Amino acid sequence: MNEAVxxxxxxxxxxxxxxxxxxxxxxGDAVEPADFPExxxxxxxxxxxxxxxxxxxxxxxWAAHFxxxxxxxxxxxxxxxxxxxxxxxxxxxxQIGDGRGFLFAQLRDKADRLLDLGTKGSGTTLYSRxxxxxxxxxxxxxxxxxxxxxxxxxxxxxxTLSVIETGEKLWxxxxxxxxxxxxxxxxxxxxxxxxxxQRLLALEQADEMAQLVDYCLAQFPGPPPPDDAPARDExxxxxxxxxxxxxxxLAASYMVAGFVHGVLNTDNMNVTGESFDYGPxxxxxxxxxxxxxxxxxxxxxxxxxxQPEALHWNCGQFAVALRLLAESAPLIAAxxxxxxxxxxxxxxxxxxxxxxxxxxxxxxxxxxSLCEAAxxxxxxxxxxxxxxxxxxxxxxxxxxxxxxxxxxPRDSSHAYWSDATPQSMLIEEVEEIWAAIDKxxxxxxxxxxxxxLRRMGEAHGPAPAPSGHLTxx
Numbered sequence: 001m002n003e004a005v006x007x008x009x010x011x012x013x014x015x016x017x018x019x020x021x022x023x024x025x026x027x028g029d030a031v032e033p034a035d036f037p038e039x040x041x042x043x044x045x046x047x048x049x050x051x052x053x054x055x056x057x058x059x060x061x062w063a064a065h066f067x068x069x070x071x072x073x074x075x076x077x078x079x080x081x082x083x084x085x086x087x088x089x090x091x092x093x094x095q096i097g098d099g100r101g102f103l104f105a106q107l108r109d110k111a112d113r114l115l116d117l118g119t120k121g122s123g124t125t126l127y128s129r130x131x132x133x134x135x136x137x138x139x140x141x142x143x144x145x146x147x148x149x150x151x152x153x154x155x156x157x158x159x160t161l162s163v164i165e166t167g168e169k170l171w172x173x174x175x176x177x178x179x180x181x182x183x184x185x186x187x188x189x190x191x192x193x194x195x196x197x198q199r200l201l202a203l204e205q206a207d208e209m210a211q212l213v214d215y216c217l218a219q220f221p222g223p224p225p226p227d228d229a230p231a232r233d234e235x236x237x238x239x240x241x242x243x244x245x246x247x248x249x250l251a252a253s254y255m256v257a258g259f260v261h262g263v264l265n266t267d268n269m270n271v272t273g274e275s276f277d278y279g280p281x282x283x284x285x286x287x288x289x290x291x292x293x294x295x296x297x298x299x300x301x302x303x304x305x306x307q308p309e310a311l312h313w314n315c316g317q318f319a320v321a322l323r324l325l326a327e328s329a330p331l332i333a334a335x336x337x338x339x340x341x342x343x344x345x346x347x348x349x350x351x352x353x354x355x356x357x358x359x360x361x362x363x364x365x366x367x368x369s370l371c372e373a374a375x376x377x378x379x380x381x382x383x384x385x386x387x388x389x390x391x392x393x394x395x396x397x398x399x400x401x402x403x404x405x406x407x408x409p410r411d412s413s414h415a416y417w418s419d420a421t422p423q424s425m426l427i428e429e430v431e432e433i434w435a436a437i438d439k440x441x442x443x444x445x446x447x448x449x450x451x452x453l454r455r456m457g458e459a460h461g462p463a464p465a466p467s468g469h470l471t472x473x
Contacts, residue, residue, distance in 0.1 A: 014053030015108040016074035019219060026208050027196070028080030031102055034123030034133065036183065038167035039067030042137075042443065043144055047454075048159040048187050051109045066162040066185045069122065075105040081125035085202055086195030086267030087317060089301055094202060096195065096267050097127030100134060103191055114219045117161065118191050120184040120277075134170050137163075137180035138434050139279075141446060145433070146278040147186075148450050149425040152457030153257040154352060156250060156466040158188035158276035174295075180438075189274045190220060194243075194314055195267035197321035206324050213239050213325065220272045221470040222246075226337075231330035236322045239271070240334040245468030246273025247315050248338050251308040252345035256353050258284040258382035262293030264302050264310040266317050273468055283425045284382055287375035312338045345467060352464050355391040356407035367407070370400045387422035416459035423456045 020027065041059055049055040057065070064070045071077055079102035085094045102125065105117040120143070121135025140163040150157040162185040169178035192212070200209040213235045222242035225232040229241065250273045254261060261268075262280040270276055282293040289305025297303070302310055315338060319331040347364035350371070351357065358364050374395075375385050388394040391409030395401040433449060436442040457463075 014073070016072055016105065017108050017114060018074075018076045018106045019114060019215070020080070020103065020106055021076070023208075023211060023215060024080060026083075026205070027212075028082040028098070028103065029126055030078040031081045031125045032123070033069040033079060033102075033119075034166075034183075036067065036166035036168065036181075038165070039063040040165040040167070041067075041162070042140075042165050042182065043160065043163040043446075045159055045161045045187075048161050052107045052115060052187065062162065063164060067164040067166070067183060069104055069119075072105045072107070072117075075107070076103070079104050079119070079122070081127060082191060082196070083127070083199055084193050084195035084267055085199040086193065086265050087198075087314075088265045088267070089297070090313075092198075094199070095127075095129065098125055099128040099131050100124070104185065113189060116188045116191050118186050118188055120186065121166075121181065122183050132170070134166075134168065134181050135184055136170055136172060136175065137165055137182040138175055138438070140182040140184045141434055141437060142281070142430060143184060143186075143278045144446070145425060145430055145449065146281050148453045149283070149423075150257060150259065150275065151463075152423070152453045152460065153253075153259075154349060154460065154463030155253040155257055155259070156189075156274050158186045158274060161185045161187045186276060188270070188276050190216075190270055190272045191276075192216060192271050193267050194269040194271065194318045194321070195265075196271075197318060198266060201321040201324050204324070209321075209324050210235070213322075216271055217242075222468045223470060225334065229330065230333055231326065234326055234330065236325040237330045237334065240319060240322055240326075240331050241337070242468045243271050243273070243318055244315050244334050244338050245341055246271075246466065247311045248308075248341035249273060249345040249467035250275060251311040252342055252349050254307050255304075255346060256349040258287070258304075260284065260291060260293040260302070260304045261307065262297065262302055264307060264314065266314050269311070269314045269318075271318075273466060282427060285426055286379045286381055287372060287385075308342055312342075341467070349464055351407075353386050353460065354389060355410045355412050355460075356404070357410060359407060363403075363406075367403050370403055374400050381424065381426075383422045383424040387417075390417055411461065412459075414459035416456055423452055425453075 041063055046055045081098040081102045083097050086096050100121055101119045103116055103118055107115055109115055124133035144160045147157050147160045164183050166181045166183055168181040170181050171177040216239055225241040231237045260282045268277050280294040284291055291304045292300050315335055319335050322331055347361055350368045351364055391412040392404040392407050395404050433445045436445045
């Protein structure tokens with residue numbers, strides 16, 4: 001690890017640690033960012049920046065680093081466009097890689113976790129194919145809203161650190177064009193994907209895969225496999241167990257949040273279990289397992305209720321890739337843990353969001369089933385349901401009421417729980433926020449929504465720690 005470096009424009013401790021350079025010769029290609037006509041700061045997440053010692057960057061330095069991509073001190077000398085393959089809607093595609101983004105920097109947070117600064121819309125790379133390497137401003141605004149809502153609901157998610165409008169006009173088929181352009185920087189716990197391992201399998205690069213396994217175990221430490229797990233001391237098997245734990249918890253967190261990611265391809269699956277890269281996402285208008293987010297998901301492969309299946313399938317592809325280093329049996333044994341881990345994670349996260357203390361897996365699972373039934377039968381929106389029943393309130397009759405009566409409520413003294421209505425993130429709200437920006441360049445509704453979501457997060461209290469990690473930030 002690099003020694004701490006005091007960034008000249010930050011009063012906090014910034015610690016650059018470009019650990020990825022050890023893998024860079026085969027993991028990515030050095031690229032140059034686009035030269036944008038302008039760099040107009042539209043959103044800076046000082047809360048996230050404070051965790052890595054960058055909150056006190058002035059606007060000039062902020063734009064230089066996150067709009068022009070001047071290197072941070074003691075960090076990557078040039079951005080890296082990462083190489084990976086992946087299954088996209090279950091069709092294998094070897095022609096992916098970072099096509100409109102790159103890894104810009106790595107640094108340590110206050111909990112000593114290695115974090116990445118990655119981009120979206122930063123220009124073309126060797127993997128852009130026919131794309132222009134750009135991001136629409138609307139897409140950037142949507143990512144701000146997705147990450148802020150997810151964080152408030154306890155999901156292990158990347159943070160939108162910066163959005164800078166770049167002064168270009170873009171043409172897109174899925175929104176009115178020409179439309180405004182932006183470059184986004186996310187703060188993420190790794191950009192190593194399942195698809196990163198799939199590429200190494202396709203190329204039969206066993207030595208490189210072994211290096212990547214060691215890197216992941218060292219930089220993203222997790223608990224050991226169960227004592228009775230076969231071949232539990234083999235590095236690839238250890239990593240498989242950790243990834244299964246993380247993905248099961250991620251699937252559970254989506255379900256409890258009522259969130260539909262929309263594109264759960266293996267190139268969108270981070271081995272740290274952190275959710276990232278938001279495109280056609282939606283929150284449920286009502287509890288409907290068949291609800292889809294992507295207009296192009298005609299078969300409903302990534303529908304709300306099929307998300308656990310999708311992440312389990314992706315873990316299976318990870319196991320296939322790791323066969324380059326390990327035997328099948330111990331990898332399958334790890335994969336078989338997904339179901340029980342998922343059910344336990346749903347129960348744990350459900351009680352947290354509902355504001356009640358756990359009564360054990362059996363009773364908590366029954367409570368989850370009763371809540372789901374109530375939402376289905378009443379065609380209820382999940383945010384409204386959880387708000388109305390916070391701490392066991394609002395369910396005086398029937399089986400649900402009887403079940404909730406046995407639960408001990410958690411602290412619900414925050415003023416948020418006395419609001420007339422809860423926060424939500426339905427598509428109509430998103431479109432209203434964007435319309436204010438698009439028509440009047442009015443950013444007040446966006447900033448007000450971010451503040452409201454952070455207040456909701458405070459009301460919920462500390463989020464459940466993500467599974468599959470030795471420490472959590």
